[in-house]
Ligand code: PEP
């Protein structure tokens with residue numbers, strides 16, 4: 001355990017401050033639940049763990065027994081060693097103490113003890129003993145599998161929040177699918193070694209409204225379970241075991257931040273109009289249907305981006321048409337007539353379906369999003385029917401991700417027509433007119449935008465991917481994060497070009513990438529002529545405050561003057 005204060009610098013991925021205890025999640029640990037149990041449940045939790053240990057022990061003995069005669073002798077010996085580890089008090093006793101004393105659930109107690117043992121073995125001078133740390137890890141993973149296999153443990157990773165301390169997730173990386181499991185748990189912050197500020201991990205943390213710092217490189221190496229952490233989501237800094245003076249300093253910052261949040265609620269019902277009278281549209285990005293309510297509460301005028309793929313992740317099966325219809329219709333009903341922009345499945349790249357490995361050598365350039373859907377017409381049709389049926393309850397718009405070619409637009413429009421015919425045949429209702437738009441997130445479409453602006457009803461600029469593809473920077477890779485530059489003149493010219501083409505064609509253009517919710521870029525986007533923003537609900541009031549203070553036409557003149565510069569635009573000049 002680091003007992004002197006350590007400071008690690010990463011990328012600020014989600015705003016705010018958190019102070020709490022570290023829960024270090026290994027890859028296996030992410031597959032299981034971490035939560036505090038009620039004290040009166042300690043004995044039954046101990047029994048659950050003991051039972052899993054016994055079952056894993058018997059399994060190893062059975063395996064050793066049933067080895068074919070020609071198996072290497074070492075294999076049998078290894079299985080015997082594994083079986084022995086499972087009856088050693090370091091695994092049968094110590095985790096039970098953690099359950100009784102700290103009220104950890106069985107999985108957490110086991111992984112916490114596993115980490116301690118792993119470190120003890122790794123520190124041994126004898127090479128043979130050092131290698132035993134991997135045996136410990138192996139048997140623990142087996143016991144975790146036994147625990148997870150029990151029917152009552154099929155629930156996602158969750159934290160009951162019964163403990164006194166806030167808990168902070170520390171992980172090497174958290175895949176978007178694992179973030180889905182972490183969602184709903186009462187973790188106070190997320191910190192990871194990997195990830196860029198617009199990685200989907202960061203985006204999900206933002207949607208949960210908890211601070212996150214990513215790209216820390218060594219946090220898993222330095223932080224241990226139970227360490228006190230300060231997460232500074234404003235500066236992108238994590239402090240491990242801070243001194244009392246630093247804790248006091250951060251308590252003040254936390255209070256100041258909370259007071260600022262509270263004061264922002266005063267402008268919740270103020271229309272977002274610039275000083276020179278330009279009315280700006282503010283909509284919300286959501287990943288899950290339940291978020292529609294908080295979008296509305298934050299004053300969103302609609303849903304500018306519903307990332308439907310999150311309904312598909314982290315499950316063995318695919319959501320069928322009925323399940324999707326129920327999810328989309330619930331958002332549409334919550335938004336009560338306001339527009340709801342449902343993006344068709346954007347799977348691939350870092351967002352994969354369960355059991356599907358990325359086969360592409362470079363998934364970001366592979367069969368992602370609309371390419372994936374057009375290659376699976378049945379699956380696409382069921383999503384389109386579900387969306388169309390939801391349109392019977394309000395104002396729905398369909399948004400197509402990763403469009404690069406006009407033939408993709410035509411294929412999608414044909415698929416929508418065919419879905420309409422399916423519904424006609426069934427006698428099911430849908431709205432007479434439904435707007436269809438495209439994400440502008442591949443430079444090709446931004447450069448050759450005019451026919452797309454003419455054909456489609458609206459455009460939505462996905463700056464996260466547009467920056468990634470324009471600058472050839474993996475948005476999730478911290479080693480190139482410093483080159484991921486939203487202010488690069490090429491990026492700004494593509495945005496400006498798209499906004500201008502939309503204006504000429506009389507079609508609304510929004511930005512729904514993370515730039516829209518970054519309050520430091522609000523003046524720049526206004527200066528580029530943007531009038532429709534879509535962002536996480538948590539960012540909306542900050543952006544609105546900036547809009548209320550801005551003079552749009554003056555910003556347009558200043559931004560136009562700097563668009564042809566060779567260097568990234570200097571925000572201080574705006
Ligand atoms: C984007 O690319 O900017 C976007 C909004 O889509 P996603 O972040 O889901 O790729």
Ligand code: MG
Nearest residue numbers: 441462464465
């Ligand atoms: Mg995108």
